[in-house]
Each structure stands twice: as C-alpha cells, then as structure tokens.
Amino acid sequence: MQLTQTIPYVEDRIAKSCVRSGRDRNEVHIIAVTKYVSLETTGQVLKQGLHHIGENRWQDAQAKWEAFGDQGTWHFIGHLQTNKVKDVLGKFAYIHSLDRLSLAKELDKKAGAMGIKAQCFIQLNVSGEETKYGLPPEELDSFVQAIRGMENIHIVGLMTMAPYEAEPEATRPVFRRLRELRDEMNRVRALGYEVPHLSMGMSNDFEVAIEEGATWVRLGSVLVGKE
Numbered sequence: 182m183q184l185t186q187t188i189p190y191v192e193d194r195i196a197k198s199c200v201r202s203g204r205d206r207n208e209v210h211i212i213a214v215t216k217y218v219s220l221e222t223t224g225q226v227l228k229q230g231l232h233h234i235g236e237n238r239w240q241d242a243q244a245k246w247e248a249f250g251d252q253g254t255w256h257f258i259g260h261l262q263t264n265k266v267k268d269v270l271g272k273f274a275y276i277h278s279l280d281r282l283s284l285a286k287e288l289d290k291k292a293g294a295m296g297i298k299a300q301c302f303i304q305l306n307v308s309g310e311e312t313k314y315g316l317p318p319e320e321l322d323s324f325v326q327a328i329r330g331m332e333n334i335h336i337v338g339l340m341t342m343a344p345y346e347a348e349p350e351a352t353r354p355v356f357r358r359l360r361e362l363r364d365e366m367n368r369v370r371a372l373g374y375e376v377p378h379l380s381m382g383m384s385n386d387f388e389v390a391i392e393e394g395a396t397w398v399r400l401g402s403v404l405v406g407k408e
C-alpha cells in the first residue's frame with residue numbers, strides 16, 4: 182500500500198478509537214517509524230506531512246537524519262547504548278528508552294555539556310517478558326528518586342511495548358498499567374512536575390493503546406510499510 186492510502190486508513194482507525202473512548206483526537210500524536218524503509222521512503226513520509234519520525238538504531242538512522250534532520254522531529258525509540266548518547270543527543274528531540282541509571286547519568290552529563298535538556302520517556306517492561314528492555318515497574322519509584330536531581334533530564338512520559346498478541350485486546354492490561362503508573366507518579370508529584378505523556382501502541386495494538394490513554398503511538402508497518 183502507498184502512503185496516500187495508509188495515512189487516511191490509519192487516521193480513520195485512530196479517529197474511531199478516540200470516539201470509542203471519548204478522547205480528543207488532538208491528544209494522540211503519531212510517530213512514523215521508518216526503521217524498515219529506505220532514505221527515499223523516509224523523505225516521502227515527511228513530504229506527506231508526517232513530521233514525527235521514529236528510529237531505533239543510530240547506525241541505520243544516521244543517513245536519514247543527515248538528509249532530513251531539519252524537516253521533522255526525531256524520536257529515538259530503540260535500546261540506547263551509553264556510548265551512543267553522544268550521537269543522538271541534540272539530534273533526536275525525544276528519547277523513548279530511558280531504562281537504567283547508567284544511561285540517565287550519561288544523558289544528564291552530555292546534555293549539560295551541550296547546554297540542553299534531554300527530553301525522555303522512562304521505558305517500562307510492564308509485561309515482564311525477558312526479551313524486552315525496560316525498567317521493571319516495581320523499580321520505578323527508586324529510579325525516579327535517583328534521577329530527580331538530574332537537572333539536564335526532563336521526563337515527558339512513560340513508554341512501553343506490549344507483547345505481540347494475535348488478539349490485540351489481550352494487550353489492554355499492559356497499557357492500562359502504564360497509564361496507572363503515570364497517574365500515580367503525577368498524584369504524588371514524584372518528579373515535582375507533571376508527566377503528561379504515554380508512548381504506547383504499535384501497528385498491531387495501537388487502537389487498544391489509544392483507548393487506554395496513549396498520547397504517542399509508534400507506527401511502522403501499518404503506516405510506513407516494510408521494504
């Protein structure tokens with residue numbers, strides 16, 4: 182399928198999810214995940230008006246960023262090695278995969294040196310799958326305490342990946358739990374400021390994620406395709 186078809190198709194499904202759950206369509210933002218496609222297709226994505234681009238590896242993203250970096254807002258959605266922080270910081274506006282203290286320390290240090298704030302989502306492994314990255318939810322409180330004083334990191338939300346389920350409805354408890362964790366952080370003002378966002382929902386399960394409160398959905402195959 183062409184972007185001119187997938188964009189309205191995905192839009193329609195998002196709109197319906199918002200109606201079903203009584204949400205405002207403007208609360209839900211789309212990240213077009215271009216990790217499966219070429220430089221040329223990434224250019225087409227931007228031309229079609231999708232301005233939030235998601236990539237999960239700097240090695241694969243570099244050429245795309247060098248070609249189109251100023252045409253969109255870039256989201257780093259993959260596991261981030263500490264030694265890659267220097268490559269992505271300042272280029273990617275959001276890091277969706279803050280999942281450990283050593284990474285927080287490096288982000289804080291490098292962002293401070295650059296005179297910027299690293300805007301991050303804390304990635305949680307809600308499902309407990311061993312193959313998934315992310316902080317175990319029971320470690321969230323102590324993690325937040327540890328990063329609270331890091332002045333060059335700003336937490337904008339929580340992120341998770343649900344297991345692949347043949348029946349997407351089965352992912353609902355994972356997304357609901359992430360929302361509850363965010364709401365609890367805000368209730369006790371864990372960071373001293375509001376954490377508004379939930380980065381959750383991919384091609385297979387974005388409708389359920391939206392119904393459970395997603396503010397950013399990360400869409401690859403259903404929207405951008407695979408080449």
Ligand SMILES: *Cc1c(COP(=O)(O)O)cnc(C)c1O
Nearest residue numbers: 214237258383384399400401402
């Ligand atoms: C690849 C990827 C996506 C998009 O995957 P699709 O299922 O193709 O939509 C979303 N989030 C993360 C973290 C990814 O690595």
